[in-house]
Structures are given as structure tokens and as C-alpha cells.
Amino acid sequence: MKFYGYFRSSSAYRCRIAFNLKGVQPETVFVNLREGLQKSDDFRSLNPQGLVPALEVDGNVLSQSLAMIEWLDETNPAPPLLPGTAIERAHIRAFAQIIACEVHPLQNLRVLNYIKQNHGQDQAGADGWCQHWIAEGLAACEAIAAAQSHGGGFVFGDSPSLADICLAPQLFSADRFGLDTAPYGRLNEIRATCEAMPAFKDAHPSRQPDAI
């Protein structure tokens, strides 16, 4: 199994946490996004979309972090990343998708490049754009997380799920783009719980061999 990632990619960060939680360690290939290597012919022949992360497994190339993590969860059921009933699983997936479908796509590199090149935005404009969308998404996540009454340390209970796997990298990105995360009290508590676990700690961008 070969994992193509980049230290700072939020979606690669999600996958690293999931692999660590499952105790699965794929061989890792680092694709330098700042140098545009994800758009190289070599990488595109592997993943036509030219995005990391990607996972090569048994001659297949999987892409899209949530699809990869669901595959990992189906093939390595313990510990479950989508525990509970169908309704509980739907809540976990929805929380993950608020981040993966509503926030993260707006802050990624190709979008920031576009608004700089085509909308005349400078770095401050790009940061403001990211802050706006991250704040909107985190407000929804905070409302959901704060409404839970399970008493556990994670979004949906006392063990990390796909929700926490998406949340920790999103909070890292919030810091990176200069958003003040103080208003998200419950999310910060959950973050502290996550960061105390080796699976989350070892997946942090600053601890990857390609970190600069």
C-alpha cells in the first residue's frame, strides 16, 4: 500500500490520523504541492484529478480522503471510525462533510491561486476569504458539537470518529490562515483531547518528513 501525501494538505492529514488510529502504516510518497508536482504527467497518470492524497492498493488508485478513510474503515473495522446506528453514522458523516464539502474546498491552493490571479486578491484578501468560510463552517460545527450530551471527549462520544479526523486538520488550517478560534469553545476542548493522542500527534504536519 502506497500513500501519496503532502505534509500541509488537510486531506492528507486526515488520512494520516485514520491510518494511525487503525495501526496501518502504508509506504509514504511525498508530493510537493508548492512545486506543482501533483500536476506532473507522472502523478496524473496515477490520479487523473492531479490532487493529493491518493492511495495505491492492490493495483488500484484511490483518491478523495473521505472515500479512502471509509475504505480503510470497511477493511479494518477496529476501532470503528463510524460507530453506532445508521442515524449516528449519518451525524458523523454530516459533520465530516461540513468540513470536507463546505469549508475545505474553498481554502485549497488552486482556489487561492485563482482568486489572486483572476480576482486581483492579495495575500490579505486570500486570508480574509479563507477566514470567512472557515468561520462559517466552524460555527456550524461548534453548534453541533456543543449540543451533544454524551460527556465524552470527542465530537460524538468517548472515541475519535471521522468527525474528529476532519476537525483537527481544519482547526490547524484555521490557525494557519489567521482565524481566531477562541469563539469555538467546545471544538477547542475536543482538539485538546485529540492532540493528546499519539495517532493525532504523529499525524501533525510539523512532524512529517517533508515539512519545511
Next chain:
Amino acid sequence: MKFYGYFRSSSAYRCRIAFNLKGVQPETVFVNLREGLQKSDDFRSLNPQGLVPALEVDGNVLSQSLAMIEWLDETNPAPPLLPGTAIERAHIRAFAQIIACEVHPLQNLRVLNYIKQNHGQDQAGADGWCQHWIAEGLAACEAIAAAQSHGGGFVFGDSPSLADICLAPQLFSADRFGLDTAPYGRLNEIRATCEAMPAFKDAHPSRQPDAI
């Protein structure tokens, strides 16, 4: 079961197709996005994120179209929307997520409003923005779909999956934003197969009671 949707919302359109394929008919509530009713206190008390679609079921409110469709598929297994092995399911989810996580978030109303208000874009600029991201995503989808050799009429075989459920509404949006879809030969063939099915036909925005 109560479904909150809007005729033109791509993600509500996905859910309608899925309900039709499963033969499940929830009561439908129409939330007028152009009038901003999704931001009303009433609707936000139901779905804090203020987005449609949402699904009220057994006192729970589910949000995020893909999470809702996975819930529907888990609770109503026939016909399966994620058929096959874990690897095959990963490919279906990844295809759906190219649309749901890479394309659709960039073309939705709140983003178009933002670039008009904050980046000085007019309607032509907003359409150009949408066309750019839709073209990039559909090119990836076309490469994946054209590489399949199963001989069936849908993206991944001879029955519709979550991939087709996301594709048909995305092609509808491509038309709406003025993108020429002629380059996507295989996707157009799949679209024709889909549109011949009542489940897809009846879910079309133009056939909804709130269509204007």
C-alpha cells in the same frame, strides 16, 4: 420523514434521485433559497448550518446530501447505491466526492454572492468562475468514466450508483452556468441513460412543485 429542499439545489436534486431509486417518498417542504429562507431562525433551529437539503427522521435532523444518501442506503439496502467490494465502493464514493467536495461547493449561491460583493465580480465573472471549476471537475470525471470497461450504461456498471446520483445534477448545473459539455462524451452517454429512468426524470428541478 420530512425532506427540506429547493428545486434548483444540486444537493437536494441528488437526494430526490436517491429517494426515487429506493421508492421512498418523504413529505417535502420547500425552502426558498432565493428569498433566503434557509437563513431564517425557524430553519436554523432545525439545521444550524442554514443549508438545504435537510431530512427530519424520527426526531433527528440529518444534513449534508451524501450523509443522507448513505443513511438511506444503509436503512433501505435495495437497490444498492454503493454496490460491490470495498475497493469498488471507494471508487464510487471518490467519484461522488470529486463533484461534492471539489466542484459543487465552489458554485453555490453563498460563494457566488461573496465574489460579487467582495471581489467585484459581475454575473459574467461569476459564470466564468463556475465554468472553470465545473470544467476541471468534469474533466476528471470523464477520465475516470471513460476508463471503465464494464460495458454498462452508468459510471460504474449497469445500475445507477451514488456516482450517477451526483453526476446528473452536476451536468444540469453545467448547463445552467453556460459550460459547453460537448467535450465530455462518456458523461453525456451516461446522462442519457440516467435521464431515461423515471427516478432521475421525476427528480429534475423543472418537475418540482416549487420550480419557477
